[in-house]
Amino acid sequence: MTVSDDPQGFTDEELSGPRIDRRTTMKLLAAAGVTGLAGCAGGDGNGGSGGDTETGETETEETQNEETQTESGSSTGGRLNAGWFTGSIDVLDPPYISVGQYFQIAANVFNGLVTLNEDLTVRGDLATDWTVADGGTSMTFQLREGVTFHNGDDFTADDVRYTIARTISQEAPAASKLSTLRPLDEDGVVVEDDYTVTLNFEQAMAPALIYLTRGPGRAATIVSQGAIEEMGEEAYRTEPVGTGPFMVSEHELGSSLTLEANPDYFETDDEGTQLPYVDGVDVRPIPEAATLVNALRSGDIDFANLIPLQNLDRIEETDSTTASVAPGVNWYGLSMNQTRDIFSSREARLGIAKVIDNEQFIETAYFGNALSARGPINRATNWVYREDKPDDQTYDPEEGQRLIEEAGIAGESFSILVAQGDTRAAQAMRQQLNAAGFEVEIEQVTSSTYWERYETLDYDTTIAGSVGDPDPDQSLYNFYRLPDEGGVWNWTDFRDEQVHSLLDEQRRALDRDERRDLLHQLEDRLIQQVPHAYLVHQNDIAAYTDAVSNFTHIPFMRDLSRVMVDR
8 A cells, every 4th residue: 555545644745845734744743653742842832933944154153152132032142051860971873872861962963854843844954845756655855055064074965875874784773763765775765966865665654754853763863974984983972973053062971061052053043043042052961850950940050851750849839940841752661671580471570560559659759740651652642542451460469469479479589770860760669569578679870880781681670661752663663572673672671473573564554543453452462461560651841940941842852952041
């Protein structure tokens, strides 16, 4: 079936650029599982202009650094002091980012071929126009001329091909978004000329435009071949070179990250003022929630990228701070490492899931500020979300204890691995598991050590999940495919052939009703097989002081190019 044959599908004309109207974008987002975000993108109401941009003459350094006024009267210039709720920002190389908070930084350093406006319409980013042909299997992009990378290299179509080829050949986590692209040696990516590139797919893939936007887990966030070859892959991981509004000027892991405004950035606002508005951003990793909130309330930082739900009340009760809330596109669960004997059987994992009271966990860990998760598909993806999920993991302590006894794991000892400063949820979990007869300890390590141990299965349990993935495919595919066949984030060593097959089938289903049915089958199987004991869905909360204006909150994104600071 081609896109054009799909009664809920698209014509080539509807998908072509330079802008896609809101109705078509909503259909695209539905196909990609993002419909729940529609109408929820705004944060504080200030918002960015979200308009088209034109490439004009580059302002001189004196003009760029001079404080200017917008029509609203707000000043541009100055520096934004930002706190990031993490111990360190370890990776900024887009296709290798597996931590959503890292991409919140990277999205300010890089651009995609296309991007989303505040109202979720698709518009060009590094592409100024595009044409979709052959029933959605071919997309030709006209690229923006005169764009340079931060190191001064010209951006051309060769960089698009290099970015995609690198992502695929190195089997980076983001490569899964391009699984239907033709092989590169079979015209998968064709450089027509310096500023024209064509992507050819094996089968129609209308959501490809969503996957080509600048955002978490996207596969075509354009990197600099010249910089990678000059710096080397390792250095590029932490001090990358992009085309975005900000340049990485200094990065001390675990201590500070300094971003400077790109003086040659191509984008302007509706009034013709060059972006970004601020001269730079000074980012400080802050792993302790209380320290982060106190720094914001005292004015030591202007902006916090993420406020833990249990700290929301402290922000709301402070006159000088504002919380910006967007729907959470995530799930969190108790990850049980199945290479450990204690968690190797379904009965053992299910028994543990059933002795966990999600509602009590939410009250203790998040002061009630979260939704109970009965499965991995979140409420924001409302076209596929349902209330009537299987009750296999529903709280039932008597049945849970029976399964635990049957599995022979009663009274066992194990640990919960946590990152530095992120212990509250683990403490709440330990309390419940100890009450169920286990001997549970909390093992606290630095953020870097945490991710290294989690990825290498060097842990017993941890509380983790999918963060910032609005498409159900993004929330499931990399987590639950077989570890050596696409499950790049399968860090529980979960192996189930039925789940593996269903993940492939739902990708090929262009009809939304068919895909919904497959996703329901998939979620049913996951709930029953218990790779995770599903716990919560969290809202996405950022916060800022009265010195900050013009922050536009698209769920899980932190676009700082239009933020203004007045102090």
